[in-house]
Amino acid sequence: MSASSRSGERVSGWTYVLIVVLMVPFLFPLFWMFLSSLKTQVQNTAYPPVLAFTPTLDNYREVFQKNPFFTFAWNSLVVAAGSTGLALLLGLPGAYAIARFKRTGIALAILTARMAPGIGYLIPWFILFTKAKLIDTYTALILTHLIVALPLVLWVMIGFFEDVPGELIEAGRIDGCTHWAAFLRIAIPLAKPGIVATGILAFIFSWNNFLFSLIVAGFKTRTLPIAVYNFLSYEEINWGGLTAAATVITLPVLALALLVQKHIVRGLTLGAMKG
């Protein structure tokens, strides 16, 4: 099968039919989310589901008017940018050294850290943050999100730095570059697409984070996923508002991912492909 695919077989119309059929299930829930966000509550609770309707933006208006949604978005942004920035600052030199000097022991330790269940990290930090009166602060949120971001940056960037040709680094070293200069002026520019993708991946995981924010964030620092989760506790679920809010938090993430899709796919699959 794979052999025949490479010998330049002609593409038939059926191939496209097949591909569309295979892709529809992966798009449908997101499509349904967006569609429901444009419906009234009456249309959303109708059965069988309404497909022909006049779209309304009322749900979006309501989400922004009834809730401090911009504050939640700002909180999410600060925490995601803070933890991603810190993870890159700490992780890039580390990943470069692990890749260049073959420190597989450290890489393995980081992999193990990535494997441990998040709640195991959360309970001790929760108790410590409570004692230090740090619950509901950006500091605590950024630190807990760093638990995800730092191993991610290290692990994925090891792969991207391994792709940087060693000869280029060697050539720079012969021209008198220090190790630090070789890292800054040769490796970083060459790995830039990978760095951007890894940064975006870390940002997305922080933006999406539910578990840590659920416990560590309070009223002042509530992030978007927690805000949307809280909508569920209303007596009657307002499906239009809920899907509008879900669309608003998902859209930036999808846009970011599509911006650098090729490298993000590499980043996501790198962990499983290497070795």
Add this chain to the structure above:
Amino acid sequence: MPSVGAGWSRFVERHPAPVFTFPAVVVVFVLMVFPVLYTLYMSVHSWFASSVTAPEWVGLGNFRRAFVDDDRFRNALWLTVYFTGLATLLQVVLGVTLALLLNRPFRGKGLVRSIFLLPMVATPVAIALVWMMMYNPTLGVMNYLVGLVGLGPYKWVSNAAVVIPALVVVDTWEWTPLITLIALAGLATLPLEPYESAKIDGASATQMFWRITLPLLRPAIIVALLFRAIDCLKTFDIIYVMTQGGPGFASETLNVYAFQVGLFYFHIGYASSLLVILFALVLGVSLLLIKVRRGAW
């Protein structure tokens, strides 16, 4: 102070690896080793997060309680294995099948890859809410869709007998694309020669698939499978948002149970011992993974 700066530069130049990795290693150590040690310590104590009473040493009492006296724990352990097994199996079979179907020349490969990316990066809380709506027994579109082929109606996540498969569907929707992308990358690097010689020997397409494609893909698939198994064991977001472990305890996996015990009942000691057990499970799969990556398989 040029001399100090120069001395520091010389030091970095002589020991690049330790200096470059030091900040990251220290932060990983502080962020992660402290909680691990704390959890291990608490797992042999009984403590209700109270500032008045100190943790009381109970030895292996928490573990005995879990395995001997706690039905809820045994239920959670079984559900964790059930969820992980079903989800991993489904995702690998579907993911590899999709990759084989898509491994042909056509225009718009970039678009297909973009579509596959969306479920993986979309915010899990948002995903969970949309699926809750789709699964809703009275207004949900899922009952309408299965009704078109004469099935249902089901109560989906409100039915104790169906809740785990229903949650597996959500996780499968999210993560099958990862397996497909990994398998597609593997298929792109397959050598042509084995197929050519097999063709000369008169092998059928089916034979070539089972004898050549699958064995060559196996390392990539096994690694992807173990990565998914590790993440499935720890699934939290979609379960907590969609069912909070219910109905009853019908979808309360170990992770969700530990969360409730630790951060709802504040029985830190017992929750810690549950997390030690969960981590042991994850570590078992991880060790398998490391063994596979070293090529021992």
